[in-house]
Amino acid sequence: MxxxxxxxNSQMSKHNxxxxxxxxxxxxxxxxxxxxxxxxxxxxxxxxxxxxxxxxxxxxxxxxxxxxxxxxxxxxxxxxxxxxxxxxxxxxxxxxxxxxxxxxxxxxxxxxxxxxxxxxxxxxxxxxxxxxxxxxxxxxxxxxxxxxxxxxxxxxxxxxxxxxxxxxxxxxxxxxxxxxxxxxxxxxxxxxxxxxxxxxxxxxxxxxxxxxxxxxxxxxxxxxxxxxxxxxFISCHGGMKQYRFKDSAYTMAAFGLSGSGKSTITLANHNDKYDMVVLHDDAFVISKENGMTTALEPSYFDKTQDYPMGSEAIKYYLTCQNVGVTLDEFGNKILVTEDIRNGNGRTVKSRFSTPNRVDHLKEKIDAVYWIMKDESLPPMIKINDPVLAAVFGATLATKRSSAENIVVDDDANDLVIEPFANPFRSYPLKEDYSDFINLFISQKTDCYILNTGYFNGKKVTPLDTLTSIEKVVEGQAAFRPFGTIESISYLPFEGHLPDFDDPIYANKLKQSMKNRLAFILKMNVENNGYNALPVEAEQKMREIISKLN
Missing domain, CATH: 3.40.449.10 (Phosphoenolpyruvate Carboxykinase, domain 1)
Structure with missing residues (x-):
């Protein structure tokens, strides 16, 4: 652009x-x-x-x-x-x-x-x-x-x-x-x-x-x-990748805050079992006219916590911030990573770390995945109602990470709501909400929620998450009804099955939905309603809560 x-000179006026x-x-x-x-x-x-x-x-x-x-x-x-x-x-x-x-x-x-x-x-x-x-x-x-x-x-x-x-x-x-x-x-x-x-x-x-x-x-x-x-365009703080098959392709976008698993999901190679390309793991835009997507950056601003010296990833580092340095056995200055020095060690990593990298995709998006850390949700659920899909995006529940300098009296372990995983929005929330509804309807884009935190006290591992995505990509995912909520279904996963007859779980799920409703109501009044959502968002969440009674 x-x-x-x-x-x-004629354009230089206070009226411009x-x-x-x-x-x-x-x-x-x-x-x-x-x-x-x-x-x-x-x-x-x-x-x-x-x-x-x-x-x-x-x-x-x-x-x-x-x-x-x-x-x-x-x-x-x-x-x-x-x-x-x-x-x-x-x-x-x-x-x-x-x-x-x-x-x-x-x-x-x-x-x-x-x-x-x-x-x-x-x-x-x-x-x-x-x-x-x-x-x-x-x-x-x-x-x-x-x-x-x-x-x-x-x-x-x-x-x-x-x-x-x-x-x-x-x-x-x-x-x-x-x-x-x-x-x-x-x-x-x-x-x-x-x-x-x-x-x-x-x-x-x-x-x-x-x-x-x-x-x-x-x-x-x-x-x-x-x-x-x-x-x-639709502005996206997320990752995008495309799985390519002989006669088709599956393009997915994963939206989550830093530390939620966004980069892990986007950059995972699935043990090389697929022909895949990566657009980016952090920032892209979607054309509302034709669904095409464009990456905004060539490089990656990646965490160093998972990459000790000797890791293949370090080969692609360009600069590092907030990491340690020491000498190896030959007297060479090398990195001390894995957040030993402090949390949120970072690197600007070159695009060559992903040999299957592209900058633009012409195909429309097949699916949006909201990444959450909501303990009331199984590892993967599917939202079959486009309005409800946007409501869940607008009430994306997650946790903060060391990527943020929290200066108020918040606990980093508290569940927070960050609409569409984008704390960088400079315009009213309802406009993103409307854009995503239109995406789900006009492009026939599916919507899923990935819980990458804990479910019923058990950690959802990256392998659990990637296995669930693989089942969807391969058309092997057999979803079941999510209790009494017709517009939501879940993917059964051993060790992570919801028990709707368990009053403790039922109450946890209901409270999670009440928290979302409370956020929607809060937006109606906070900052003079600047980020208020259309009334249908409140209605949809009240419908969900009523079915959990």
């Missing part, structure tokens, strides 16, 4: 809706004489290796030529201090209720002034890997954070000659290019946990007082998903 960077005070404040700083434009990944790498605190390991970057990196490039490590996850409490979205635009604009102007006193680096990347959806994003970070800039250019698609040509020829929409400003050293007494300001209608964001790389990645996706939503 070619977006707008340059305007004519492409302008706002926040866009003017943020974009202006990109043109300061304190800003150096970084024009290649090689230049970013050379800056990063000279940054104070960067650890240059002895692990070579695999296929460095294809990444436009210099020969003998090594995996770089940078650690961020006490905070090793995303701080959702820092996010402020302009245009939403209870957000003081004037006060935030004042704070931002002061932050930009202070930023102008420091040396900065900027660069450009592409978000979206097919001509049907491409955006240009500009990033700006101060000196001493060159490693963050380098990781950013690797995580998204750096603007080489090939992608410059593709971007020029991509679909054109009337949208501003994205501008993301960062100052990890910023402090303010009223914002001890940092501040992230989004103006999604004008495609700008400022990330202040936060060092964690995931803030910059997800801020960019927040803006890109907003653009997609306004231009005929």
């Amino acid at each position: 070619s977006s707008i960077q340059k305007l004519t 809706n492409k302008f706002s005070d926040f866009r003017a404040i943020i974009e202006s700083n990109f043109y300061g004489n304190n800003v150096h434009q970084v024009n290649s990944v090689e230049e970013a790498y050379n800056l990063a290796v000279k940054t104070s605190g960067t650890i240059i390991t002895d692990i070579p970057v695999f296929n460095y030529e294809a990444l436009d990196l210099p020969k003998n490039s090594k995996v770089l490590v940078n650690n961020n201090g006490s905070v090793v996850g995303r701080t959702s409490a820092a996010r402020k979205i302009i245009g939403q209720p209870n957000v003081d635009n004037k006060e935030l604009a004042k704070i931002l102007r002061e932050a930009m002034y202070l930023g102008g006193l420091k040396k900065y680096y900027s660069s450009e990347v592409i978000v979206g890997l097919d001509e049907s959806f491409m955006l240009k994003a500009h990033i700006m970070l101060p000196k001493n954070f060159e490693s963050t800039l380098y990781s950013y250019m690797l995580n998204f698609q750096f603007l080489n000659k090939d992608f410059q040509n593709r971007y020029t020829n991509s679909n054109k929409f009337s949208e501003n290019e994205l501008y993301i400003y960062g100052d990890p050293e910023w402090t303010h007494p009223d914002y001890p946990f940092g501040l992230v300001i989004f103006d999604p209608q004008h495609n700008v964001a400022a990330i202040l007082g936060l060092r964690y790389f995931g803030e910059f990645k997800k801020a960019t996706l927040t803006l890109a998903w907003g653009v997609a939503h306004r231009n005929g």
Whole structure:
């Protein structure tokens, strides 16, 4: 999607809706004489290796030529201090209720002034890997954070000659290019946990007082998903893969928060028993017109907890954040992973880790899988009503992980509801709800729920989950009625069978549905009903509860 960077004099007017005070404040700083434009990944790498605190390991970057990196490039490590996850409490979205635009604009102007006193680096990347959806994003970070800039250019698609040509020829929409400003050293007494300001209608964001790389990645996706939503796409925080057979294909999307099993499901190779391709494990968009899907990023921002040194996965690491380093028997600097140092160790991992990777799928989606950690649900259930399928997506029940920096008095083990597994939405919830109903109806897309947590006190293993998916893919899944609820069925799985005559289980299931209803009712009033769902959502959940009495 070619977006707008340059305007004519006649277009530069306060009446042009492409302008706002926040866009003017943020974009202006990109043109300061304190800003150096970084024009290649090689230049970013050379800056990063000279940054104070960067650890240059002895692990070579695999296929460095294809990444436009210099020969003998090594995996770089940078650690961020006490905070090793995303701080959702820092996010402020302009245009939403209870957000003081004037006060935030004042704070931002002061932050930009202070930023102008420091040396900065900027660069450009592409978000979206097919001509049907491409955006240009500009990033700006101060000196001493060159490693963050380098990781950013690797995580998204750096603007080489090939992608410059593709971007020029991509679909054109009337949208501003994205501008993301960062100052990890910023402090303010009223914002001890940092501040992230989004103006999604004008495609700008400022990330202040936060060092964690995931803030910059997800801020960019927040803006890109907003653009997609306004231009005929469904914005998806999930993974997508396609199973290919001789005369058919099965395309599935799995939606879940970090730590839910989303990447495990998406990237699993099923012991090579299928011909498969992977779109991405985190971010993509679906065309509402034809059901085609496009990945937004070439690389993966993966957890390192499951990959000790010696694992094949480490071959594809590019940079690491919040991991340890030690010496091997030969004196080489190697990684200490598996979250030994701290939780949520991360890596930017290259696309070459999935040799069956694609960036665009033309076939429609056959099934959506909501990934939950709801102990009242068996490992897999099927929702046969498109409205109820969207209601369950809007009330997706899961648990937080170490990927999040929780600053309020919440227990990380508490069950929480995160609609459509997307905490990065910048528009009303009902709009995603409507989009998914239309997807289920117009594309005849099936809907399943995967419980990857515990069921009746027993852990649902990754093997359980993948075996269930395989049965669906192969057309061997024999679902049974889910008690008295006609629109739901479950896949029998040894050791995980629901007993509807057990009053303890029946009460647990009923309470789970009541929690969903309570969330729907809460959305009706919270923030002046900004995220209220249509009345049919409440009605559907009340119908389910009535059948459990």
